[in-house]
Amino acid sequence: MILTKRKVLCQELLDEIRAQAAPAYKHGKVADYIPELSRMSPEYFSLSCQCIHGEAVETGDTSRRFTMQSISKVLSLSFALERLGARVVFKYMGTEPSADSFNSLMRLEIASPKPSNPFMNAGAIAICALLYKEYGDSAFDELASYAGGIIGAVPTYDERVCESEKATADRNRSLAYFMKSVGTLRGDVSCFLDLYFKQCSITCTTLELAKIGALFASGGRLASNGERYIKEKTAHTVLGLMTTCGLYNGSGEFAVRVGVPGKSGVGGGILAAVPGRMGAAVFSPPLDSKGNSVAGMNALEALSDELDFRNTRDE
Ligand code: GLU
Numbered sequence: 032m033i034l035t036k037r038k039v040l041c042q043e044l045l046d047e048i049r050a051q052a053a054p055a056y057k058h059g060k061v062a063d064y065i066p067e068l069s070r071m072s073p074e075y076f077s078l079s080c081q082c083i084h085g086e087a088v089e090t091g092d093t094s095r096r097f098t099m100q101s102i103s104k105v106l107s108l109s110f111a112l113e114r115l116g117a118r119v120v121f122k123y124m125g126t127e128p129s130a131d132s133f134n135s136l137m138r139l140e141i142a143s144p145k146p147s148n149p150f151m152n153a154g155a156i157a158i159c160a161l162l163y164k165e166y167g168d169s170a171f172d173e174l175a176s177y178a179g180g181i182i183g184a185v186p187t188y189d190e191r192v193c194e195s196e197k198a199t200a201d202r203n204r205s206l207a208y209f210m211k212s213v214g215t216l217r218g219d220v221s222c223f224l225d226l227y228f229k230q231c232s233i234t235c236t237t238l239e240l241a242k243i244g245a246l247f248a249s250g251g252r253l254a255s256n257g258e259r260y261i262k263e264k265t266a267h268t269v270l271g272l273m274t275t276c277g278l279y280n281g282s283g284e285f286a287v288r289v290g291v292p293g294k295s296g297v298g299g300g301i302l303a304a305v306p307g308r309m310g311a312a313v314f315s316p317p318l319d320s321k322g323n324s325v326a327g328m329n330a331l332e333a334l335s336d337e338l339d340f341r342n343t344r345d346e
Contacts, residue, residue: 040086052076054326055315056076062316066195071316075095076092077089080241083245087241089241096235097316098232098296099230100300102295106174108150109247112265124149127147127276129148132322134206136209148272151279156203190232196228203224248270250263270306274293278301295322299317
């Protein structure tokens with residue numbers, strides 16, 4: 032969808048994209064396999080852009096908080112890479128995309144007991160196991176404090192969503208206990224799962240997500256003051272995995288339509304990182320069959336077209 036010939040980032044552009052993209056929420060369905068998520072109005076929509084040098088522009092229900100769900104996996108992965116190192120992390124999981132859905136069990140049994148990547152639920156639970164091993168019961172606070180350094184305030188999690196997921200997480204429990212049974216995980220699996228449910232329930236606005244996107248887009252610097260926060264190598268590793276695995280079995284479609292690294296969550300958020308330029312985040316709860324926000328994907332596609340995220344047009 033190209034709205035006009037070419038634009039610069041400004042309020043008018045984002046308002047225009049919202050008007051065009053938001054109505055597509057009607058073609059999706061709000062997640063209800065975590066019952067508490069289904070209480071979110073399908074009509075909410077917000078879109079925020081955070082440039083790596085500080086400017087921010089946003090539109091829609093920008094004060095609406097929602098749960099990060101799988102978008103939190105970029106935080107836990109980058110935190111684990113910083114604190115434990117890539118060698119430790121990738122001993123327990125791979126870096127390859129998988130054509131399976133986010134909570135697939137199949138590959139663990141038929142291909143390898145190591146999760147294919149850190150963004151599949153199995154990989155993210157394995158990251159939680161590593162963080163729990165390092166920090167014990169304070170792992171969530173350590174992760175939240177790391178996130179707070181990026182977004183400017185230590186985030187909290189939504190207890191109702193967390194409890195709701197915990198009560199219905201048979202699938203994630205299966206993944207965790209299966210990994211324990213084959214020796215990929217060791218220890219008290221219920222503690223790893225609790226950490227996973229809490230991290231998925233961290234609440235955010237799209238501007239906060241856009242700040243996280245800007246961190247990776249800048250190679251590891253904070254948009255607020257330009258200070259280095261994580262190693263460039265960590266940012267590059269996360270960006271690579273977002274490109275190939277960030278939207279699960281919808282990653283190819285996102286690459287074609289939007290063309291930059293992204294990460295989605297079943298709460299309806301999508302985070303995009305535009306290297307060297309900005310973080311962009313969108314929120315619209317109704318999802319497509321692969322668990323990605325329908326209107327969110329449309330909005331990011333329009334933004335990419337308008338702002339030339341792929342940077343291939345002649346000057
Ligand atoms: N908490 C969700 C789950 O584990 C996250 C899934 C997602 O956002 O893709 O099922």
